[in-house]
Amino acid sequence: MRTILVLNSKGGSGKTTIATNIAGFFADRGQAVALADFDPQHSSLDWLAARESDRPEIKGIDAAGHGLRVPSGIDVVVIDAPAATHGEDLGSLVRRAQTIVIPVIPSPIDVRAAEHFLAELMAVRVIEKHEVKVATVANRAREGTQATVELDEYLEQIKLPNGRKLPFLANLRSSVNYLRAAERGLSIFEFAPMATMPDREYWAPVTKWLTSTRSLPE
Numbered sequence: 001m002r003t004i005l006v007l008n009s010k011g012g013s014g015k016t017t018i019a020t021n022i023a024g025f026f027a028d029r030g031q032a033v034a035l036a037d038f039d040p041q042h043s044s045l046d047w048l049a050a051r052e053s054d055r056p057e058i059k060g061i062d063a064a065g066h067g068l069r070v071p072s073g074i075d076v077v078v079i080d081a082p083a084a085t086h087g088e089d090l091g092s093l094v095r096r097a098q099t100i101v102i103p104v105i106p107s108p109i110d111v112r113a114a115e116h117f118l119a120e121l122m123a124v125r126v127i128e129k130h131e132v133k134v135a136t137v138a139n140r141a142r143e144g145t146q147a148t149v150e151l152d153e154y155l156e157q158i159k160l161p162n163g164r165k166l167p168f169l170a171n172l173r174s175s176v177n178y179l180r181a182a183e184r185g186l187s188i189f190e191f192a193p194m195a196t197m198p199d200r201e202y203w204a205p206v207t208k209w210l211t212s213t214r215s216l217p218e
Ligand SMILES: Nc1ncnc2c1ncn2[C@@H]1O[C@H](COP(=O)(O)OP(=O)(O)OP(=O)(O)O)[C@@H](O)[C@H]1O
Pocket: 010, 011, 012, 013, 014, 015, 016, 017, 018, 039, 043, 081, 082, 083, 139, 140, 172, 173, 174, 175, 176, 178, 179
């Protein structure tokens, strides 16, 4: 079993959107997937509640205040972290994961928040010891805008504690397809193949990383 954590202490950065789409991606590929919602808002569990019954099953875990109990037979656990995760809560979530995806929105406020958050994350012991693989994605990016260019430049130059580059995987675009798919508890990998083709292309470096050994600790 592997655990993928979607994390950023900044609210509204796209954690639930990315977590539910990663869960849908692996479920669509025939993996046994659990989606663990650590957010008392339960947005991931709400997404799951809307999921059509004829779709590949994703097991929901209400982990907010209850802890993470994974049913047997699960291949991939995707954790949707709540906003404002810091300190001991951050450490205990990070220690559960082999892989962490950090979405960041192109806006000066979000970039400044990401600077603080990434500094805190890099100081977590298992990250320092490189026992967890971490990557960033830009979310709700708009091609050619100054905010997206600045975010890309920022994400490109972040270093891991060992001095290596923190992988920056992709610019995921703002798209109504995420909202339309979410209405039915679906990911963009399971919804309107023609309409979502561009979105899946933007995701390609993310899914490639997630399905390669590069996203797993050595
Ligand atoms: N790429 C995208 N295209 C269009 N809408 C998006 C995209 N990413 C996120 N959104 C929308 O932005 C809002 C915030 O996204 P989301 O709920 O995924 O963020 P979050 O980090 O989980 O927020 P919170 O910190 O409150 O848990 C939602 O309304 C979501 O539908």
